[in-house]
Amino acid sequence: MVCTICAESAGRGPRRIATAGLLALAALFAGGSHVYAQQQDNILKQAFKAPFKLFGFATDVGPPQDFVTQTRPSGDLNYIPIFQPPPEPSRPALKTDQLKSVKGDLDGVQKQHDTLRQGFAPAAKAMAEQQAAQKKPNSTAPAAQQ
Numbered sequence: 001m002v003c004t005i006c007a008e009s010a011g012r013g014p015r016r017i018a019t020a021g022l023l024a025l026a027a028l029f030a031g032g033s034h035v036y037a038q039q040q041d042n043i044l045k046q047a048f049k050a051p052f053k054l055f056g057f058a059t060d061v062g063p064p065q066d067f068v069t070q071t072r073p074s075g076d077l078n079y080i081p082i083f084q085p086p087p088e089p090s091r092p093a094l095k096t097d098q099l100k101s102v103k104g105d106l107d108g109v110q111k112q113h114d115t116l117r118q119g120f121a122p123a124a125k126a127m128a129e130q131q132a133a134q135k136k137p138n139s140t141a142p143a144a145q146q
Helices: 002-011 012-031 036-039 041-054 067-073 096-120 121-136
Strands: none
Touching: 096 121
């Protein structure tokens, strides 16, 4: 019985190899050389692209918009290295007294915003809830929300 199964499937192997070879040959022929592809560009594109378009795997790409062609640089671009050091800042680093004055300005703005927030009722309520939550010890079981 095993010999019969082997004998029946033995004929399929060479057929599969021959079919794969014919498909590879057809793909090679369809691709062809660059000159051949340019000569019969429309015929080959339509013949192979139509089934793919039917199933949504291929689309027709239109020419780029005017603003794209206008903003692209003309000619070949030079090589731009990926890992280059960042450019140096245009102004020098702040000195200690300048840095302290900037921090003071930021602290003043923060205090001004805090007073505005205190006057706004929803913000004051939210801040009070936040402070109460910080004072309250954390429970291990999470609260159920509905």
